[in-house]
Amino acid sequence: MTHTTPTADTGTFTVLARREMVHYAKHPLFLVGLALTVLVCAMGPDKNSSSQFHVIVPGAALGVLGLLVMISLVRRSDRAFEAAGTVVLPERTRTLALASATVVPFTAGIAFFGWAIWAYHDQPPLPSTMPFGDVGDTWAYAIMFALGTLSTVGGPVLGLVVARWLPFRGAGILVAVALVLVTIVMQGLVEPLRFVRVFMPWTYFGGPLGVEGDPERWVIMTGSPVWYCLYVVALCLVGVLLAVLHDREQARTPVLRALAVAVAVALVLGVLTMTQGVQATMVNPLPGPPL
Amino acid sequence: MNAHARLRGVTKSYGSTVALHPTDLDLHPGVTGLLGPNGAGKSTLLRLLATSLTPSAGSIDVAGHAVTGTLPERTEARRRLGYLPQEVGFPRRMTAFGFLDYVAVLKEWTDTDARHAEVRRVLGLVDLAELGSKRISALSGGQRRRLAIAQALMGSPILVVLDEPTTGLDPEQRASLRAMLSEQARTSAVLLATHQTEDVAALCDRVIVLDSGRVRFDGRVPDLVAMASGQVWVGPQANDAAVVSWRTGTGAVRSVGGVPRPGSHGADPAVEDAYLLMRATVHNEQGVIR
Numbered sequence: 001m002t003h004t005t006p007t008a009d010t011g012t013f014t015v016l017a018r019r020e021m022v023h024y025a026k027h028p029l030f031l032v033g034l035a036l037t038v039l040v041c042a043m044g045p046d047k048n049s050s051s052q053f054h055v056i057v058p059g060a061a062l063g064v065l066g067l068l069v070m071i072s073l074v075r076r077s078d079r080a081f082e083a084a085g086t087v088v089l090p091e092r093t094r095t096l097a098l099a100s101a102t103v104v105p106f107t108a109g110i111a112f113f114g115w116a117i118w119a120y121h122d123q124p125p126l127p128s129t130m131p132f133g134d135v136g137d138t139w140a141y142a143i144m145f146a147l148g149t150l151s152t153v154g155g156p157v158l159g160l161v162v163a164r165w166l167p168f169r170g171a172g173i174l175v176a177v178a179l180v181l182v183t184i185v186m187q188g189l190v191e192p193l194r195f196v197r198v199f200m201p202w203t204y205f206g207g208p209l210g211v212e213g214d215p216e217r218w219v220i221m222t223g224s225p226v227w228y229c230l231y232v233v234a235l236c237l238v239g240v241l242l243a244v245l246h247d248r249e250q251a252r253t254p255v256l257r258a259l260a261v262a263v264a265v266a267l268v269l270g271v272l273t274m275t276q277g278v279q280a281t282m283v284n285p286l287p288g289p290p291l
Numbered sequence: 292m293n294a295h296a297r298l299r300g301v302t303k304s305y306g307s308t309v310a311l312h313p314t315d316l317d318l319h320p321g322v323t324g325l326l327g328p329n330g331a332g333k334s335t336l337l338r339l340l341a342t343s344l345t346p347s348a349g350s351i352d353v354a355g356h357a358v359t360g361t362l363p364e365r366t367e368a369r370r371r372l373g374y375l376p377q378e379v380g381f382p383r384r385m386t387a388f389g390f391l392d393y394v395a396v397l398k399e400w401t402d403t404d405a406r407h408a409e410v411r412r413v414l415g416l417v418d419l420a421e422l423g424s425k426r427i428s429a430l431s432g433g434q435r436r437r438l439a440i441a442q443a444l445m446g447s448p449i450l451v452v453l454d455e456p457t458t459g460l461d462p463e464q465r466a467s468l469r470a471m472l473s474e475q476a477r478t479s480a481v482l483l484a485t486h487q488t489e490d491v492a493a494l495c496d497r498v499i500v501l502d503s504g505r506v507r508f509d510g511r512v513p514d515l516v517a518m519a520s521g522q523v524w525v526g527p528q529a530n531d532a533a534v535v536s537w538r539t540g541t542g543a544v545r546s547v548g549g550v551p552r553p554g555s556h557g558a559d560p561a562v563e564d565a566y567l568l569m570r571a572t573v574h575n576e577q578g579v580i581r
Contacts, residue, residue, distance in 0.1 A: 011401045015396055015401045019393065075382075076382040076385070079381060079382040080381075080385070080390060080393050080394055081397065082376070082379070083379045083382075083442065084374070084394045084443075085375065085376040085452075086341045086342050086343055086372065087369065087394065088397065088399045089396075089397045
């Protein structure tokens with residue numbers, strides 16, 4: 001009998017990452033989310049606002065469910081690791097491979113983005129909805145990308161953090177419910193929170209929030225969706241670094257430094273989101289269409 | 292001959308509790324049995340060797356690579372060892388093949404053909420070749436145990452550390468495992484912790500008895516058995532003075548230690564007899580019982 005010791009090479013991570021991508025793509029919850037997204041998109045854009053509010057579909061079906069998918073994948077990887085007792089690849093490599101599996105929902109998110117832009121042009125939103133005034137199409141695209149596409153990565157990354165740091169059963173459901181509840185509160189419905197709502201990982205930038213005398217009037221809230229895109233990307237980076245930090249066997253100082261930088265960048269981008277773009281709530285001069 | 296694994300002054304403490312007192316060991320090719328009661332420190336010793344625990348003091352080398360050294364050294368050691376933990380929680384939705392294939396990737400088998408060939412080889416070794424496509428949740432306890440053993444044997448590691456590998460296996464499977472391990476032990480150091488003294492008798496050429504975190508015996512199996520020579524009797528009456536006695540299936544009473552009862556005659560000792568005597572001696576020294 002001969003000892004066979006495979007030698008480490010740069011391909012190890014690629015092989016593992018590819019494996020995790022396949023696991024993600026085959027996960028029943030992801031497939032359900034994907035089917036839901038495809039189904040809603042197939043029903044066509046909204047007659048008033050076109051595809052702008054469809055962002056909630058990938059946000060919920062690929063983002064929030066993605067949180068649970070990722071927790072399931074992390075648990076599966078950890079169980080395989082525990083069953084083996086000892087393996088060569090460290091937890092950090094496994095975490096990064098799992099993070100790279102977000103390519104799968106991101107691809108779906110990109111496909112959604114393509115559909116949303118096509119639908120936006122094929123059946124444009126009514127002038128009485130949004131965007132309006134000085135706010136143009138780039139504003140709408142940025143929202144579609146941040147809330148529709150980036151949320152498909154943000155949810156799974158949050159799942160990665162939860163799985164690494166909250167290893168108890170039910171943590172995923174708990175965080176998912178808390179996330180949805182806080183997100184509902186922070187949608188700009190509450191006037192005093194409108195300015196700071198952009199620090200949430202998912203928030204609206206406008207909608208039929210109404211004004212006095214016209215409860216269906218469309219408004220655009222403060223903040224810059226373009227900066228918000230970068231802010232959400234920075235949050236995803238913070239999440240990956242937090243998950244990577246969990247591995248106590250590897251040197252943690254470089255990760256802590258990178259995390260500090262990422263948090264600082266995210267804060268700056270959050271402040272820029274808040275202070276750039278629309279600086280006062282804009283009210284559409286046209287009466288809102290019936291909902 | 293260089294040892295495949297070497298421990299020098301290794302200790303492990305959990306707070307004020309010492310799980311393993313300073314221990315020196317060299318492990319060479321062959322099967323070494325590790326006997327001891329629950330809580331003796333067997334799993335601690337195995338986990339230290341498998342790099343899943345860090346010793347409080349001392350050094351551990353596997354194939355010349357310091358487990359207790361830098362991370363790259365520890366990684367080199369990990370490339371050369373296979374480990375079966377005592378309790379295994381599987382990813383139950385994976386198939387047997389999928390699980391081994393995944394673990395193989397974690398063990399750096401990057402070439403798909405070579406990896407799949409190795410997975411098929413170890414599945415065959417544990418007689419699970421036909422069940423590769425079956426989900427782990429659908430496997431029996433014994434089949435899962437064999438699956439766990441299969442991952443430990445992947446790549447024919449230089450050091451194989453097995454924590455109670457025969458738990459849940461039927462006699463046929465145990466015999467099959469013994470054959471496989473004895474073959475593996477021609478080139479590997481195999482260390483197995485067990486409560487099954489018959490496995491030690493049938494398979495091991497060396498036995499270590501651990502009790503209260505200390506090595507009480509380290510030597511050949513016949514030498515351990517010889518320690519009970521002249522202290523095992525079979526007779527018609529119960530023997531209260533013995534370390535342990537029990538009525539066997541034939542109706543005769545087998546007693547170990549103490550003094551023989553009238554009408555009893557000497558019997559050939561087994562590993563279990565020697566182990567029980569040694570346990571009694573340890574307890575006498577510690578004043579725990581008797």
